[in-house]
Amino acid sequence: MPTPLLQVRNLTTRFNTERGQVTAVDQVSFHIDPGETLAIVGESGSGKSVTALSVMRLIPTPPGRIETGEAMFEGEDLFKLDDAGIRAVRGNKIAMIFQEPMSSLNPALTVGLQVAEPVNLHRGLPWGKAMELAKELLGRVRIPDAASRLASYPHQYSGGMRQRVMIAMALACQPRLIIADEPTTALDVTVQAQILDLLKELTRETGSSLLLITHDLGVVARYADRVAVMYGGRIVETAPARELYKNPRHPYTLGLMASVPRLDGAAGRPLVPIDGQPPDLAQLPPGCAFSPRCRSVSDVCQTNRPPLVAVSDMHFKACFNA
Amino acid sequence: MPEINGAAGPIRMDAAAKSDELLRVEDLAVHFPLTKGILIQRRVATIKAVDGVSFALKRGDTLGLVGESGCGKSTTGLAILRMLEPTAGRIVFEGEDITTHGKERMRPIRRRMQMVYQDPYGSLNPRMKVRDIIGEPLEVHGLAGDPVAYRQRVDELIALVGLLPDMAARYPHEFSGGQRQRIGIARALALNPSLVICDEPVSALDVSIQAQVVNLFMELQERLQLAYIFIAHNLAVVRHISDRIAVMYLGRIVEVARRDELYQRPLHPYTQALLAAIPVADPEVEARRPRAIVTGEVPSALRPPSGCRFHPRCPRAMDKCKTIDPPLTDLGGGRAAACHLHTSTA
Numbered sequence: 001m002p003t004p005l006l007q008v009r010n011l012t013t014r015f016n017t018e019r020g021q022v023t024a025v026d027q028v029s030f031h032i033d034p035g036e037t038l039a040i041v042g043e044s045g046s047g048k049s050v051t052a053l054s055v056m057r058l059i060p061t062p063p064g065r066i067e068t069g070e071a072m073f074e075g076e077d078l079f080k081l082d083d084a085g086i087r088a089v090r091g092n093k094i095a096m097i098f099q100e101p102m103s104s105l106n107p108a109l110t111v112g113l114q115v116a117e118p119v120n121l122h123r124g125l126p127w128g129k130a131m132e133l134a135k136e137l138l139g140r141v142r143i144p145d146a147a148s149r150l151a152s153y154p155h156q157y158s159g160g161m162r163q164r165v166m167i168a169m170a171l172a173c174q175p176r177l178i179i180a181d182e183p184t185t186a187l188d189v190t191v192q193a194q195i196l197d198l199l200k201e202l203t204r205e206t207g208s209s210l211l212l213i214t215h216d217l218g219v220v221a222r223y224a225d226r227v228a229v230m231y232g233g234r235i236v237e238t239a240p241a242r243e244l245y246k247n248p249r250h251p252y253t254l255g256l257m258a259s260v261p262r263l264d265g266a267a268g269r270p271l272v273p274i275d276g277q278p279p280d281l282a283q284l285p286p287g288c289a290f291s292p293r294c295r296s297v298s299d300v301c302q303t304n305r306p307p308l309v310a311v312s313d314m315h316f317k318a319c320f321n322a
Numbered sequence: 323m324p325e326i327n328g329a330a331g332p333i334r335m336d337a338a339a340k341s342d343e344l345l346r347v348e349d350l351a352v353h354f355p356l357t358k359g360i361l362i363q364r365r366v367a368t369i370k371a372v373d374g375v376s377f378a379l380k381r382g383d384t385l386g387l388v389g390e391s392g393c394g395k396s397t398t399g400l401a402i403l404r405m406l407e408p409t410a411g412r413i414v415f416e417g418e419d420i421t422t423h424g425k426e427r428m429r430p431i432r433r434r435m436q437m438v439y440q441d442p443y444g445s446l447n448p449r450m451k452v453r454d455i456i457g458e459p460l461e462v463h464g465l466a467g468d469p470v471a472y473r474q475r476v477d478e479l480i481a482l483v484g485l486l487p488d489m490a491a492r493y494p495h496e497f498s499g500g501q502r503q504r505i506g507i508a509r510a511l512a513l514n515p516s517l518v519i520c521d522e523p524v525s526a527l528d529v530s531i532q533a534q535v536v537n538l539f540m541e542l543q544e545r546l547q548l549a550y551i552f553i554a555h556n557l558a559v560v561r562h563i564s565d566r567i568a569v570m571y572l573g574r575i576v577e578v579a580r581r582d583e584l585y586q587r588p589l590h591p592y593t594q595a596l597l598a599a600i601p602v603a604d605p606e607v608e609a610r611r612p613r614a615i616v617t618g619e620v621p622s623a624l625r626p627p628s629g630c631r632f633h634p635r636c637p638r639a640m641d642k643c644k645t646i647d648p649p650l651t652d653l654g655g656g657r658a659a660a661c662h663l664h665t666s667t668a
Contacts, residue, residue, distance in 0.1 A: 043528040278528055
């Protein structure tokens with residue numbers, strides 16, 4: 001087994017809110033191997049984005065705080081680094097791509113300047129050379145006519161092109177890990193496929209790992225090597241993608257798969273929804289977070305929290321009954 | 323009148339079944355002027371959001387209207403409800419031409435056609451109790467009756483959409499997205515409409531909740547004989563709920579077909595691309611599927627491409643596609659497509 005590129009153990013992130021303390025991420029552990037694509041899949045409030053932001057140390061403090069855990073990356077615990085230390089990692093060895101490219105780009109700076117900035121900052125390349133590299137990067141993310149578009153501003157780009165710019169920025173310092181948080185949710189479907197194909201191709205080329213945060217089980221099936229399913233701030237099941245879809249064990253995973261309409265399979269039949277409402281993180285039940293909606297719930301689920309146990313070699317589930 | 327494509331095809335062949343026809347849209351166009359200047363406004367361009375759309379809908383049926391942003395699907399829905407003024411074309415609802423109806427004449431029609439919106443947060447008044455939100459259409463149309471009957475009707479509607487009786491006295495912020503969408507549906511059903519236009523009704527909801535709401539739509543259709551125009555960009559959801567589907571691109575319908583035909587044998591290259599772009603939630607199926615084939619993005623409706631509007635992105639574009647705009651052509655069996663690959667003439 002290879003040494004993981006990133007190993008997160010027992011991550012707990014809490015926020016102080018008007019309604020009391022909320023545990024957004026609760027004792028989450030996972031790893032990513034070099035060159036691997038791990039998808040974290042979950043619905044709103046599942047803790048998938050907070051997990052990613054915690055790894056990048058981008059949790060606004062206050063109100064948020066990483067309570068416990070470690071994130072070992074290339075022999076260092078990211079949670080123990082000082083500000084200068086984490087800044088040297090961010091955008092350099094670990095890059096992040098966000099959902100809304102327009103709000104992640106500075107509207108007042110040219111695209112060229114923004115793509116060149118990380119190279120100038122992290123690698124100390126003079127601006128002239130950094131701009132040369134920016135041009136090359138825009139070409140690599142297939143922005144036509146890259147040389148002349150360096151001087152354009154973000155608003156002159158379309159949504160898909162802006163996300164390509166974000167990818168170019170992410171690639172600028174040849175990161176070992178790219179974290180993409182719902183990178184295509186704001187884009188049209190034909191553009192979504194183009195962007196994800198590009199991201200996958202480029203990570204394959206450079207050998208970097210990809211942490212893909214999404215709510216879309218189709219995207220997971222197409223692009224992920226391994227999957228972690230989150231619910232109520234916890235990982236409830238994790239397995240290689242093929243194994244998870246073939247042999248889902250956790251009732252929530254099963255429920256998700258049955259409730260999503262598909263392009264293939266039977267149409268017009270009623271879907272099998274998951275009963276009830278998404279969890280309220282301020283009022284999670286003491287036992288399993290999914291227990292109020294679970295069809296195979298038993299007494300122990302109400303009081304005890306199910307640990308992640310092995311189903312097979314790389315397949316883990318957190319359920320007493322399944 | 324400028325030449326507008328799409329006049330032939332699906333309307334004519336539905337003429338025989340006119341008796342159960344609920345809605346007919348012919349050559350519908352909605353253009354927005356783009357003006358410059360504050361005091362003296364000059365018209366500098368026209369955005370042709372909907373540009374020659376025709377289709378028919380039977381009672382109790384569902385027409386799915388799909389396409390990417392800017393294709394005109396929502397504008398089409400709003401124009402049918404006459405919440406936007408059509409620039410050209412005809413809208414015939416329950417046998418009555420409502421295209422030029424004024425406010426007063428639209429009022430009784432609006433009882434029969436209602437809308438469910440995308441955003442369950444923005445479409446409910448936060449200062450009104452659920453009871454008043456659902457009952458408001460009854461009051462507006464003077465159908466509230468005596469307080470007892472009014473209360474009864476609202477309670478009935480609340481039960482109909484699967485909410486609990488005690489929820490009537492609460493405010494929208496106390497509800498989750500899925501429950502709010504149920505409130506919006508109850509409000510739409512208050513006046514016993516025959517047509518409900520649903521504009522992306524589940525796309526703001528979490529996946530586990532989408533199924534609940536989709537099932538509710540299908541259940542209500544069965545019980546109340548509703549017809550839906552289901553506007554969405556999610557082709558998997560549309561497939562689930564629709565009898566027929568119209569695929570739109572830049573203000574035009576490029577393909578119409580019955581559900582299974584469209585998904586099993588899409589004819590228009592845009593439909594094919596749209597289907598290929600959507601991943602299926604199964605890694606083994608995914609590994610075998612053809613991948614996305616189109617490049618680029620939807621061009622601006624301000625300057626639509628010449629000829630076929632899809633030609634700059636089309637993997638099968640021919641010379642004539644650059645100059646000749648293919649009309650929506652009836653291909654028999656309830657199918658029509660606007661593509662030179664499927665038209666013998668032109």
